[in-house]
Amino acid sequence: MKRVKVWDPAVRLSHLAMGVLVLAAFLTSEEDDTLPLHMRLGLGLLGVVLFRVVWGFVGSTHARFSDFVKGPKAVLTAVRSMVRGKPEHTLGHNPVGALMVVTLLVLLAFVTMTGIVMGLGPDWSGPLALSKSTLHLVKEVHEGAAEALPVLIVLHVLGVILSSVLEKQNLIGGMVTGFKRADDAHVEPGAPSALRLTAGFLMAVVLAAAVVLGLWRVLPSGVADAAPALLSTYEQQARAESPSFERFDVARGKALYFTEHPTKNGATSCATCHSPDARQEGRSPVGKRIDPLAPSANPDRFTDAAKAMKWFDRNCTQVLGRPCTAVERGDFLTYLSSL
Numbered sequence: 579m580k581r582v583k584v585w586d587p588a589v590r591l592s593h594l595a596m597g598v599l600v601l602a603a604f605l606t607s608e609e610d611d612t613l614p615l616h617m618r619l620g621l622g623l624l625g626v627v628l629f630r631v632v633w634g635f636v637g638s639t640h641a642r643f644s645d646f647v648k649g650p651k652a653v654l655t656a657v658r659s660m661v662r663g664k665p666e667h668t669l670g671h672n673p674v675g676a677l678m679v680v681t682l683l684v685l686l687a688f689v690t691m692t693g694i695v696m697g698l699g700p701d702w703s704g705p706l707a708l709s710k711s712t713l714h715l716v717k718e719v720h721e722g723a724a725e726a727l728p729v730l731i732v733l734h735v736l737g738v739i740l741s742s743v744l745e746k747q748n749l750i751g752g753m754v755t756g757f758k759r760a761d762d763a764h765v766e767p768g769a770p771s772a773l774r775l776t777a778g779f780l781m782a783v784v785l786a787a788a789v790v791l792g793l794w795r796v797l798p799s800g801v802a803d804a805a806p807a808l809l810s811t812y813e814q815q816a817r818a819e820s821p822s823f824e825r826f827d828v829a830r831g832k833a834l835y836f837t838e839h840p841t842k843n844g845a846t847s848c849a850t851c852h853s854p855d856a857r858q859e860g861r862s863p864v865g866k867r868i869d870p871l872a873p874s875a876n877p878d879r880f881t882d883a884a885k886a887m888k889w890f891d892r893n894c895t896q897v898l899g900r901p902c903t904a905v906e907r908g909d910f911l912t913y914l915s916s917l
């Protein structure tokens with residue numbers, strides 16, 4: 579038996595990065611306030627996957643898909659020999675492992691790409707401007723595909739452990755050190771020249787980095803990006819409404835929020851129900867809890883233009899005795915966004 583260098587540093591590092599990024603993306607996927615980070619982790623993951631795919635064509639001997647991707651016949655033969663407890667010795671990925679490698683890469687690419695479509699598409703706030711129903715569909719597909727990941731990863735790890743036992747060598751350690759054992763008679767095929775490897779490596783890095791950096795700049799930086807988008811709609815309406823309109827104003831919005839008006843329930847302002855601090859929960863006259871109105875405290879606020887409009891109409895009419903103008907709606911939202 580002799581030790582042979584099988585996995586180059588690019589294979590090992592990209593493998594490690596994928597594991598870490600998948601875990602981090604899972605941990606940040608549930609809470610609204612970690613979603614911006616989640617999107618960036620996902621984008622980084624897509625970059626690593628892209629790099630690995632390109633490296634699969636231009637990388638070192640055992641990094642290449644042509645080295646390990648085999649047809650169904652070879653996969654069946656390998657499964658049969660594993661079942662018999664006498665696995666054929668493959669220095670790179672064996673045909674069954676290779677199937678898993680390709681499946682995982684395809685799934686990771688799919689999950690990250692649907693995630694990016696979601697990030698770019700929320701109604702009038704993202705550059706893709708998807709409709710609510712399309713966005714919902716993409717979300718379902720993204721989450722469903724992401725849930726398949728842990729299942730496949732567990733199978734992958736179990737497969738590696740099983741192969742380690744059958745082949746009597748530590749394959750996990752091999753992915754860390756890069757070395758595996760081979761028969762003395764084993765002859766390594768000729769490796770690509772250092773020049774070709776360097777050129778291939780640079781190409782893979784540049785391609786992956788270009789995609790990541792390009793998308794990084796257009797991905798929204800936070801879920802609360804909805805308010806600015808709605809504000810620009812109100813701004814257009816305000817210009818159409820009054821030619822003298824210049825800009826929305828925090829102080830005017832604040833005055834609208836706190837000024838009391840006589841109503842059938844006595845003197846009432848927006849603060850009566852929405853609480854004097856709009857970052858806090860409010861309470862309706864019948865004691866029903868109202869979620870905070872300020873987008874900084876409640877990212878769901880002002881993400882739905884029709885819903886916002888419905889409540890502006892209803893609540894302004896109740897407090898002021900008339901619907902709010904576009905200038906008032908813009909001032910109000912500008913004040914809330916300043917909190």
Ligand code: HEC
Pocket residue numbers: 834835846847848849850851852861862863868869878879880881882885886887889890893894896897898910
């Ligand atoms: C009588 C109680 C009450 C008063 C007074 C009141 N609101 Fe509301 N407001 C509500 C309730 C209830 C909701 C909807 C429940 C929810 O979305 O949590 C709501 C929701 C809203 C929303 C929806 C935001 C979104 O898109 O999610 C806006 C905008 C709003 N109110 C504006 C105002 C303004 C402007 C005033 C003052 C002129 C005001 N409200 C006064 C009870 C009130």
